[in-house]
Amino acid sequence: MLRFITSSSAPKFFPTKPFHIISPFSSRLSVRSMADSAAPFSKIQIQRDDNTTFDAYVIGKHDAPGIVVLQEWWGVDFEIKNHAAMISQLGRGFKALIPDLYRGKVGLDVAEAQHLFDGLDWPGAVKDIHASVDWLKANGSKKAGVTGFCMGGCSCNCKLCLGSAC
Template identity: 35%
Template sequence: MKGRMIEFNTSNGQVFSGYLSIPEKGKGPGAIVLQEWWGLVDHIKQVCDRLAAFGFTALAPDMYKGEQTDSPDQADRLMMALGIDESEQILQGAIKALLANQACTSKKVGTVGFCLGGQLSLYAAAADPDMVSACVDFYGIHPNVNPPIENIKAPVLGFFGEKDPYVTMEAVRELKKNLDDAGKTAIFYTYPDADHAFFNDTDPNYHQQAAEDAWRHLRQFLAENIS
């Protein structure tokens, strides 16, 4: 890993941690990276490092406060135990900490999330619309997180697998319709042979072609929209 763990404060004085990766040149536009249901595992840290390699200053807040797992049952328990009020505090604290960091050159951030984090990416863009100028959702899901889409100001980029049993194509179409009906800018890419977690190269569902295509679109989208 090229980055490091840092601590940041929330508005109510609590202290949380996250993984920060900075470009080799020392500064760049800010991106918040949001974890899958496993926790702040190495894969998410590597996404931060990859973004830093392309010039972004990336921060992944630890939404589980130090807990992580490789058990689906435990991951489901951790995800369902995630309180939305505390999650909002963590997200706001992370965004403010990143924008205040001298390595961040932008006045707003992009949010990039996977699985649980994909839904949190939408939530962050809706909860803090004046601080988020780009929102990326990789197959986002959480039954209790319902972002107020009407509040989103940032353009939304979504990536989904047609074989995903958790985020079905019906759910994808409904999300796209809701964004369109609310007058939001939303571009979705769906991959016919891809399953849930297709971007995670440590997961059995990893789909190299889909992941590489999504990465290209992601980099361009962030470069064009983080301001």
């Protein structure tokens, strides 16, 4: 809900609830510190066919179509959680799932993000993505898709090339 303020000749609109602005000059550390304040995600563990388990974050209606949202090279941070939360509310709603490909690590600066990216087990990441799609289908989603941002977009292509189709 917006308030109309007429203290000057030009109208201004302000949200009635407090909000936070993240400056482009903010450090990744300040954004990372807000990672747990994003929308109400459920943290789950998913088991792959090779019995490896990994954490994932899910939001949305139980029986909604599923979409796996793949992280940027920074890892699962506030920004990717916000993207998934917005995706979960599109149209009639989706169940969005973010697999944690970095196993809980987040790049706080460019050097650390590059190090995490360089150390990523790509075949294992594709297995994580495949297991995420399987989890969505086994837990109420009749259909599932995969999308990603930055590194996640590349991971989508790996899923298409190396894994079975969704």
